[in-house]
Amino acid sequence: MINGVIIKGIGGLYSVKTAEGIYSCNARGIFRKDSFKPMIGDFVKLGELNRSEMSAVIDEILPRKNSLIRPAVSNVDRIVLVIASTAPAPDLLLVDKLLVSANIKEIPVVLVVNKSDQDNAVAENIYRVYSKCVEKCIMTSAIEKKGIDSLFECIGSGISVLVGQSGAGKTTLSGIILGDSELKTGTLSKKTERGKHTTRHSEIFPIPGYDDAYIIDSPGFSLFDLTDTESGELHCFYPEFSNCSDLCRFIDCSHTGEPGCVVDGLLSSGKFDKDRYARYVFLYKELKEKEKNKYK
Ligand SMILES: Nc1nc2c(ncn2[C@@H]2O[C@H](COP(=O)(O)OP(=O)(O)OP(=O)(O)O)[C@@H](O)[C@H]2O)c(=O)[nH]1
Ligand SMILES: [Mg+2]
Numbered sequence: 001m002i003n004g005v006i007i008k009g010i011g012g013l014y015s016v017k018t019a020e021g022i023y024s025c026n027a028r029g030i031f032r033k034d035s036f037k038p039m040i041g042d043f044v045k046l047g048e049l050n051r052s053e054m055s056a057v058i059d060e061i062l063p064r065k066n067s068l069i070r071p072a073v074s075n076v077d078r079i080v081l082v083i084a085s086t087a088p089a090p091d092l093l094l095v096d097k098l099l100v101s102a103n104i105k106e107i108p109v110v111l112v113v114n115k116s117d118q119d120n121a122v123a124e125n126i127y128r129v130y131s132k133c134v135e136k137c138i139m140t141s142a143i144e145k146k147g148i149d150s151l152f153e154c155i156g157s158g159i160s161v162l163v164g165q166s167g168a169g170k171t172t173l174s175g176i177i178l179g180d181s182e183l184k185t186g187t188l189s190k191k192t193e194r195g196k197h198t199t200r201h202s203e204i205f206p207i208p209g210y211d212d213a214y215i216i217d218s219p220g221f222s223l224f225d226l227t228d229t230e231s232g233e234l235h236c237f238y239p240e241f242s243n244c245s246d247l248c249r250f251i252d253c254s255h256t257g258e259p260g261c262v263v264d265g266l267l268s269s270g271k272f273d274k275d276r277y278a279r280y281v282f283l284y285k286e287l288k289e290k291e292k293n294k295y296k
């Protein structure tokens with residue numbers, strides 16, 4: 001029996017990358033019965049190896065660290081959130097929602113402020129605010145090939161999932177990461193397969209020159225919906241509040257205007273960006289409203 005990782009899955013046939021090469025695999029019937037289907041990113045054990053044909057059967061799926069629905073992928077090591085400096089205008093509320101969701105799932109986020117060539121000052125301002133609340137924040141220009149080394153440093157191992165608004169530059173950056181040859185293969189296979197949406201989600205690409213690093217591109221921005229948290233817990237997922245939210249006068253402070261709240265100090269010292277805080281208050285009220293309707 002050997003181990004591998006599922007890098008592609010189409011119509012019940014899985015490509016599994018192993019130390020011996022890539023095997024074409026079916027899954028044991030038992031998975032289908034349990035409605036627990038293998039997904040890309042899964043670490044698996046293979047049996048019934050046929051080395052001349054490079055075919056095998058997936059015997060076992062190892063426990064998943066995490067999983068995403070869109071794109072459907074498991075064992076994600078980081079989310080690479082790509083935004084443009086000016087066009088398309090970055091939707092920072094969407095960024096904040098994604099950061100909260102990723103924090104809930106305990107998946108680190110690398111924020112890539114791409115298109116720094118459009119407006120470097122704007123890119124730097126976003127960097128200033130967000131480098132404090134993500135694992136890593138970098139500025140790139142895919143067009144001018146700037147910041148690409150830093151990007152490679154962030155994604156050099158494990159599975160990275162590129163997400164972000166349509167037009168931010170995810171596919172362009174993927175092309176640079178994978179090099180021309182991979183991109184061409186990807187484009188080719190896209191054309192020959194039916195079902196555009198599933199095809200785009202059904203493959204993680206090994207990064208050339210790395211042993212154990214993969215990326216998956218995703219279209220648009222459909223990854224998360226902020227439903228996994230309650231208003232009272234929202235602050236737990238803002239690094240700006242960490243270690244200090246119990247210093248407020250009221251034990252159940254929502255940090256939305258109560259007297260004696262630590263947020264005043266964080267705002268005046270610049271530790272919490274004013275606009276990001278305003279978006280926190282907006283999200284808090286949105287969650288509160290949802291809860292009110294739910295319990296009516
Ligand atoms: N000026 C500038 N343009 C860029 C940069 N990166 C990408 N673009 C352009 O932005 C446009 C959109 O890029 P894509 O890579 O297709 O964007 P995407 O994020 O994959 O978009 P979706 O697939 O729709 O989600 C293309 O015309 C790219 O050439 C950059 O760094 N600077
Ligand atoms: Mg794209």
Ligand SMILES: [Zn+2]
Pocket residue numbers: 248253254255256258260261262263
């Ligand atoms: Zn408070």
